[in-house]
Amino acid sequence: VYRSASSTFYAPSELSGGGGMHREMIRSNPFWRNEYARFDTVLISTDPSRAGMCGMAVVRVVSIFAFTYDDVYYPCALVEWFELESEQPDAVTGLYVVKPDITDGERVVTLIHLDSIVRAVHLIGVYRATLIPTDFHFSYTLDAFDAFYVNKYADYHSHECIY
Secondary structure, three states: OEOEEEEEEEOOOOOOOHHHEEEEEEEEEEEEOOOEEEEOEEEEEOOOOOOHHHHEEEEEEEEEEEEEEOOEEEEEEEEEEEEEOOOOOOOOOOOOEEEEOEEOOEEOEEEEEHHHEEEEOOEEEOOOOOOOOOOOOHHHHHHHOOOEEEOOOOOHHHHHHHO
């Protein structure tokens, strides 16, 4: 079991890294900095023939681990799925909206290969008429909201990938 994984990808419009190469850490840690849980969200490729969000899905990384079977090494992640509310971005914000994928009252959880991860993704809670208590801790965000905006403004590469 690992607490983080490094994702390296080519992002030619991103002005960091040599020649467009970019690296980010994806974390799955129940005691981040010995204080609170941190389970990052990522984009995974589900259909490479479709562009943008229509060919990807958002998942929360619950655990990162690896195993060997028949002398083959498999780096994996246990993930909780989010589903698109619509194949079109929200008319007001221009951002895609995702919500936790729930079946029979439980989050949908599966095992994926780490190679399917495209990059980390930033989600913003859809507040609607929700009042947030003043003592609300950000580490509860992914469990507290019913829906999330997929932030295309996090960086250049997010915008290119998602749209």
